Amino acid sequence: MADDIDYEALPANAGFAVNMLAGALAGISEHAVMFPVDSIKTRMQVFATSPVAVYSGVGNAFTRISSTEGMRALWRGVSSVVLGAGPAHAVHFGTLEAVKELAGGNEAGNQWLATSLAGASATIASDALMNPFDVVKQRMQVHKSEFRSVFTCARVVFRNEGLSAFYVSYPTTLAISIPFNAIQFTVYEQLKRFMNPSHQYSPTTHIVSGAVAGAVAAAVTTPLDVAKTILQTRGTSTDADIRNVRGMADAFRVIWQRDGIKGFGRGLTPRVLTIMPSTALCWLSYEFFKAAIRTD
Template sequence: MADVVVALEQPNKIKKVLQKNASVAFVAGGVAGAVSRTVVSPFERVKILLQVQSSSESYSGGISSAVKELYKEEGIRGLFRGNGLNCIRVFPYSAVQFLVYEGSKRFLFHVDDINNDQKLTTFQRLFSGALCGGASVLATYPLDLVRTRLAIQTANLRKLQKAKAASLTKPPGVWQLLCDTYLQEGGIRGLYRGVWPTSLGVVPYVALNFCVYERLREFVPSQSAYMLTIGAISGGVAQAATYPFDLLRRRFQVLAMGQSELGFHYSGVADALVTIGKTEGFRGYYRGLQANLFKVIPSTAVSWLVYELTRDSIRAL
């Protein structure tokens, strides 16, 4: 009789564990994303500005000079312009990533806290990472598009005419940008403008990030310094490998804002790749990479550290 009771209770016990782990992954992932992006917000905005400018219109003098110039033009608020929206976007974006990744491990490959002696193979990690990357893009892409436009609309882009710049002294807010994009650019299709090149960049980036981090995690102790280090390595490797598509992501997001002012126009991903190669050379594919690494390396390191610390803290409650 006792054996029967245990057998009946086991499924409920497993269900509760899985539900708890899903909630923990969602909350910890969201907190990790918001904290990490706030830390590197100035570099994120500079990177976006570099990505959407032509080679003759870029900030000069390096990353620190670009940050100083942006600060001089717009003050401290300029360095963090769009960060509030970014945190609103990144919380579910990061939360969905960790939730889907943990769910993939448990339900597709049957690796969870109940049989944690098992480990995913490299292919399984890449597949789970790609799955969670795609899910996070679909869940939060309209906010990402608006955040990009919010980040560049007040910038002192060299080709903007003075009259045009003057009209942007009081730029539209998040809700107005969302409404304008929806009404003027084809509804839902407008809100997801650029989602294809974005997915081409985000999916392999997230897959590599999760795979490299978890592989390295097997060889280091659970100490903050080690977790920061391998988080930085995983983010740097993943970003360097997929950066050209991140550049395409930003450019496609702002095409409809004014093609003549920004100086580029593409009919599709293939056309964009060919055009950038012809007009900007090989270096054009990596415009803004330095600024992005300044952002991605510490951001990824902090994200993984905060995720693990938050997850362990919640589980200890």
């Protein structure tokens, strides 16, 4: 019977392709649904010179942006995420499952080291692909962005700042993503094993485990995310100090000088609000598509 099939036990000759396709579909679902909150997070992390672009909270930002710029402003840049998220998540989940299998993460018992290694390896590969799309996305999300087209934005950034603009934040992105994904994947796997020891398809298990894992990882890595936003949006700033930021250390210096210790928590609430449901949706979508593709 179909109910007796362990959907996680994919054939060796089909598992990698299934994981990549499921990951791509999950990634697009995740980012598209939570994009407006992500736009608010980006704006709250930017050190704006105009009082109009300074927000006291998520509700305040949502109200002011939607009333002054229209709801469409909250979706500006979503096409960049959709273009990049599919391939990047396909690579992420494909690498994740391959490394987990090679490292023995699918064996019985607490395989936290194998799952952490799998999460970190997947991140290095997927972020290399996603970073340029993320730069374009954030350039389009900032207050009074001049860009309405992904390709126009990419072309202008390349012309004015060169190829390095798309990868200046890559070391910082990895500094965020490696611990983020290692934490997320480890927490997710442990909670999933605890809540669903039979390894059957269980939407509730995937939602709860994904949400908790995402919230923990998001909170821990927020300071690094603030630095990443500064690096990726530096070209839009009129502040010479911010425009000349060259790396994570420079970004940390600017944050400390401008806002002290609280500056490292800028955008914490919308980041958690974005990532908590989006990781729940991502894992739910991933497990669903994996199960659906497996049974078709």
